[in-house]
Amino acid sequence: MSKMPKRRQVVTWDNAAGGGPLAPGRPSSRLHDLLSEKLATEIISGHRLPGDVLPTELDMSISLGISRTAVREAMRILTSKGLIEPRPKRGTCVTEKSSWNLLDPDVIGWMFSSEPDDRLVRNLFELRLIIEPAAAALAAVRRKASHLTAMFRALEIMDRDTLLTETGQQADKDFHAALLAAADNDQLTSLNASIGVSVALSTRYKIEHDVLGLDPVAAHRAVYDAIAHGDAAEARWCMESLIRHAQKDIVKRRDAES
Structure with a gap:
């Protein structure tokens, strides 16, 4: 008697997070990003679980x-970031979180696209506490005039425009990028994008919830x-x-809400 074939757990658009046309009218060159x-977002939010097979x-x-x-390019993007992987005789499957490129x-x-959980916020701040103070100490010893100029210009923009504006928030990212560059360590510099987006998202989160706190420009100026x-x-x-x-x-803010 032959064995019954294993049923593939395929998550469709209907039983995941909705289907239908994807942003009709959008340029095709951007559809793969959408x-x-x-x-x-469906994977990170848990609508698609590890092992689920994509359509x-x-x-x-x-x-x-x-x-x-566009579909093929979207799959390539998600595969490169570790969220999915093709499996022989099964199809393209959602991976475990341990396989995701969390940096x-x-x-x-994407993890910040909805209300971030406490663990994510804690993890990002722990990452920054491990990396940035050490980078600042190295920067104090190794910085060049160009690094100081970049940091000073960023401070001027932050002071003038405040972190409530896009230009002020970009200047905040520029300040941290200049600091990492001043540490003169290629491996640290390679973390710039991860640190930069963590800074930007935490700042945006604080603005949206009105918890910007003490004058952040003064704190940055002290570092400078x-x-x-x-x-050091x-x-x-x-x-x-x-x-x-x-x-x-x-x-x-979170304690006040709980």
């Missing part, structure tokens, strides 16, 4: 009204002054203080 974001390329193309090329800026952004004076210990302490205050503002 699809990758849609699928990533086929053809099925997605027909049900969403987009080209197979990828897009993945961090320590680096400019070549004081002070730079480390000031950066750690900046991050801890930012974290405390968010924790206070």
